[in-house]
Amino acid sequence: MKRKDRVTSRDVAALAGVSRSSVSRAFTQGASISKKTKKRVLKAADKLGYEPNVMARSLIMRRSNLIGIVMADWVNPFYTIMLRQFSEKLRERGYQLILMTVNVEDDVDSTLRQLLQYQVDGAIIVSALPSLRLGGQFIDKGIPIVLFNRQGPGIGASSVTGDESAVGRKIATVLVDAGYRRIALIRGNRTVLSGIRKTEAIVKTVKARKKGKVIASLADIFGYDAGRAAVLDLMNNKSKPDAIVCSSDLTAIGVLDGARIDFGIDVPEELGIIGFGDAPAARWASNNLTTVRLPVEEMIDLSIETLLSRLQDPNLEPVSLTANANIVFRGTTRIVEEQVSDQSKYDPLKNHSFEFVE
Amino acid sequence: MKRKDRVTSRDVAALAGVSRSSVSRAFTQGASISKKTKKRVLKAADKLGYEPNVMARSLIMRRSNLIGIVMADWVNPFYTIMLRQFSEKLRERGYQLILMTVNVEDDVDSTLRQLLQYQVDGAIIVSALPSLRLGGQFIDKGIPIVLFNRQGPGIGASSVTGDESAVGRKIATVLVDAGYRRIALIRGNRTVLSGIRKTEAIVKTVKARKKGKVIASLADIFGYDAGRAAVLDLMNNKSKPDAIVCSSDLTAIGVLDGARIDFGIDVPEELGIIGFGDAPAARWASNNLTTVRLPVEEMIDLSIETLLSRLQDPNLEPVSLTANANIVFRGTTRIVEEQVSDQSKYDPLKNHSFEFVE
DNA sequence: ATGAAAGCGCTAACAA
DNA sequence: TTGTTAGCGCTTTCAT
Numbered sequence: 033m034k035r036k037d038r039v040t041s042r043d044v045a046a047l048a049g050v051s052r053s054s055v056s057r058a059f060t061q062g063a064s065i066s067k068k069t070k071k072r073v074l075k076a077a078d079k080l081g082y083e084p085n086v087m088a089r090s091l092i093m094r095r096s097n098l099i100g101i102v103m104a105d106w107v108n109p110f111y112t113i114m115l116r117q118f119s120e121k122l123r124e125r126g127y128q129l130i131l132m133t134v135n136v137e138d139d140v141d142s143t144l145r146q147l148l149q150y151q152v153d154g155a156i157i158v159s160a161l162p163s164l165r166l167g168g169q170f171i172d173k174g175i176p177i178v179l180f181n182r183q184g185p186g187i188g189a190s191s192v193t194g195d196e197s198a199v200g201r202k203i204a205t206v207l208v209d210a211g212y213r214r215i216a217l218i219r220g221n222r223t224v225l226s227g228i229r230k231t232e233a234i235v236k237t238v239k240a241r242k243k244g245k246v247i248a249s250l251a252d253i254f255g256y257d258a259g260r261a262a263v264l265d266l267m268n269n270k271s272k273p274d275a276i277v278c279s280s281d282l283t284a285i286g287v288l289d290g291a292r293i294d295f296g297i298d299v300p301e302e303l304g305i306i307g308f309g310d311a312p313a314a315r316w317a318s319n320n321l322t323t324v325r326l327p328v329e330e331m332i333d334l335s336i337e338t339l340l341s342r343l344q345d346p347n348l349e350p351v352s353l354t355a356n357a358n359i360v361f362r363g364t365t366r367i368v369e370e371q372v373s374d375q376s377k378y379d380p381l382k383n384h385s386f387e388f389v390e
Numbered sequence: 391m392k393r394k395d396r397v398t399s400r401d402v403a404a405l406a407g408v409s410r411s412s413v414s415r416a417f418t419q420g421a422s423i424s425k426k427t428k429k430r431v432l433k434a435a436d437k438l439g440y441e442p443n444v445m446a447r448s449l450i451m452r453r454s455n456l457i458g459i460v461m462a463d464w465v466n467p468f469y470t471i472m473l474r475q476f477s478e479k480l481r482e483r484g485y486q487l488i489l490m491t492v493n494v495e496d497d498v499d500s501t502l503r504q505l506l507q508y509q510v511d512g513a514i515i516v517s518a519l520p521s522l523r524l525g526g527q528f529i530d531k532g533i534p535i536v537l538f539n540r541q542g543p544g545i546g547a548s549s550v551t552g553d554e555s556a557v558g559r560k561i562a563t564v565l566v567d568a569g570y571r572r573i574a575l576i577r578g579n580r581t582v583l584s585g586i587r588k589t590e591a592i593v594k595t596v597k598a599r600k601k602g603k604v605i606a607s608l609a610d611i612f613g614y615d616a617g618r619a620a621v622l623d624l625m626n627n628k629s630k631p632d633a634i635v636c637s638s639d640l641t642a643i644g645v646l647d648g649a650r651i652d653f654g655i656d657v658p659e660e661l662g663i664i665g666f667g668d669a670p671a672a673r674w675a676s677n678n679l680t681t682v683r684l685p686v687e688e689m690i691d692l693s694i695e696t697l698l699s700r701l702q703d704p705n706l707e708p709v710s711l712t713a714n715a716n717i718v719f720r721g722t723t724r725i726v727e728e729q730v731s732d733q734s735k736y737d738p739l740k741n742h743s744f745e746f747v748e
Numbered sequence: 749a750t751g752a753a754a755g756c757g758c759t760a761a762c763a764a
Numbered sequence: 765t766t767g768t769t770a771g772c773g774c775t776t777t778c779a780t
Contacts, residue, residue: 038452038531038772038773040772040773040774041773041774041775042773050751051750051752052773052774052775053750053751053752053775053776054749054750054751055774056774056775057749057775064749065749065750066749069749069750081527081530083503083506083507084507084773084774085449085507085509085772085774086508086509086774087449087454087508087509087772087773087774088449088772088773088774089773089774089775090445090774091445091446091755091756091757091758091773091774091775092755092756092773092775092776093756093774093775094396094756096445101489103477106470106471106474109467112464112467112470112473113464115470115489116461116464116491119461119489120491123490123491128504128508129488129489129490130486130487130488130489131459131473131486131487131489132477132481132486132487133474133477133478133481135478145441146486149441149442149444150444150445150486151443169439173396256670256673260675285674285676286674289674289675289676292676293675293676312614313671315614316614316643316644316647317618317647317651317652318643318646318647318676318677319676396756398756398757398758399757399759400757409767409768410757410758410759411759411760411766411767411768412765412766412767414758414759414760415765415766422765422766423766424765427765427766442757442758443756443757443758444758445756445757445758446757446758446772447757447758447759448758448772449756449758449771449773449774450757450758450759450760450771451758451759451760451772452772
């Protein structure tokens with residue numbers, strides 16, 4: 033098959049008998065062009081199968097309408113839901129997503145460098161941190177960055193995160209109120225700030241209540257299998273926990289299966305389990321997992337808002353937004369009076385509010 | 391904050407005291423340039439924070455190194471796993487992904503038009519079909535398309551799909567052999583060809599075996615909740631099924647929970663259930679779902695291979711590749727002699743081979 | 749409302 | 765090996 037030469041605005045202009053400027057104007061909202069010529073141009077364009085070349089346009093307009101999104105975590109279903117929403121919502125606003133995956137945290141920089149080369153108008157970094165140096169490059173170039181679910185030192189990026197300390201306090205309170213006394217903590221990457229904060233908050237709150245204590249704190253545990261295996265460790269100890277708090281629903285489900293199936297433990301009577309993220313599977317009848325729900329859609333909307341506003345006005349300062357998470361009470365924790373257990377339909381957007389930090 | 395002007399090859403050239411061509415050459419693998427000037431250029435570039443502008447480069451090179459990926463289905467975890475792999479593997483080969491989400495099948499065309507404007511070098515369309523007209527535009531422009539998990543009429547696109555008929559035959563055989571006699575079928579979108587084919591194959595095979603029959607065939611059922619609800623319909627019928635075949639694991643898990651929890655049915659003794667896709671959750675001990683496993687990674691590799699090869703040589707004809715799926719025997723079907731049940735680690739890439747069709 | 753000309757930042761011939 | 769020149773396909777003053 034022979035590949036035709038590209039059809040350009042010149043071809044369309046020739047066919048329509050107008051100048052290239054007119055072709056350009058025909059494809060620009062609100063440009064001063066007569067109905068008549070516009071129609072002629074559009075017809076010619078259609079006939080030739082012409083599509084304006086965004087590359088050339090970007091070159092001269094100095095904006096690509098491209099937003100780079102860097103995904104560091106795919107394991108948690110939370111993030112793919114998020115990715116999809118970013119994709120849809122940004123497209124509605126006229127932006128396209130260029131997607132980059134990083135496996136090791138170290139890749140972030142080279143990834144960002146590529147985004148720079150593609151002249152992205154902005155970047156969303158999910159669950160990872162750029163170096164100060166590369167972050168600085170973005171600032172210098174006036175390209176806004178939003179950090180999603182991760183906070184970093186002063187790289188001049190906006191960030192949208194859950195309020196981990198508050199979550200920690202809530203969890204601790206709930207567990208103690210429900211009569212759990214020997215609490216174990218399981219989290220993912222031990223270096224991630226949010227995990228550290230949550231851990232601290234739980235430990236502190238439990239201690240303050242003077243009832244029960246945190247008897248174990250495991251880190252670097254990811255996903256179902258690791259969660260299930262962790263139960264083994266925990267239960268073979270002399271001091272067995274009567275509650276386990278996980279930093280992801282997948283891990284929590286692993287723990288749940290480990291407890292119920294491998295050890296025949298009665299959840300929630302003998303053992304309470306709390307997850308994080310309210311993944312679809314948390315709702316499944318077989319799991320019915322008590323968990324923490326983040327107002328994902330609001331977080332996404334806010335990310336987009338802060339990104340685009342900084343894009344329009346580069347003088348705006350980056351902001352740190354914190355989302356209030358709620359606990360969703362289901363069947364893996366004992367019921368306490370004033371809790372409202374979740375029999376409602378899945379609606380990730382209820383009862384949330386945002387705090388503005390600094 | 392003041393936004394600096396863009397730094398271009400001209401700036402670098404000035405600082406390094408060379409021509410812009412030399413700057414270009416310094417950033418091109420294997421260009422004829424002396425070690426000395428290259429080093430000088432790179433140093434100057436680094437000092438200024440210069441990154442080559444891919445837009446400008448693409449304009450002149452007539453290739454963007456951009457691959458468009460159109461996602462029509464996010465519900466099935468299968469697809470996000472796939473997206474991630476495409477992202478990683480294509481990046482290794484020097485391509486970036488521009489991600490587009492479509493909700494309604496009708497959006498596909500406008501989406502593809504945008505990809506055209508972004509001058510993508512190729513496109514991967516996941517679980518959706520472009521119109522003949524737009525597909526034709528891609529052909530005309532010599533831009534290869536790969537259809538992933540969907541086959542279409544002659545739009546000149548390559549396609550990579552599972553062999554649905556073979557899957558249907560296998561499933562039917564397995565069920566009949568295990569003594570199931572009243573089989574119900576549940577699938578997603580009723581217009582999707584692969585679902586139709588699989589349904590046909592099951593019906594035909596069951597009939598040929600002269601044991602049992604397909605007593606129901608439901609369509610347009612997606613996800614956990616719909617699956618769980620479907621059990622209600624099925625079980626309130628006079629003729630209850632003793633086996634249910636689902637076109638997705640999520641649906642199957644919904645069915646499983648519906649059967650066990652809502653109806654107290656003994657799975658697999660009273661009711662056999664088979665899913666599709668071998669999602670991570672299928673392996674969970676609580677589900678332990680018998681399902682169909684596609685060789686995802688091979689399918690992805692093949693997609694990339696056929697895409698890139700056609701990109702290099704536009705004269706290559708598009709191909710249709712069919713992947714052989716295997717059944718993974720777990721706990722939701724009765725055990726039959728020669729089955730090997732799955733106690734192994736999760737490895738989606740075993741025991742598969744590809745057939746070349748036409 | 750329209751066209752001519754200039755130029756976005758880069759690479760590819762061609763000379764030197 | 766290096767620099768000069770031209771031009772990728774578009775938008776945008778500036779005239780008309």
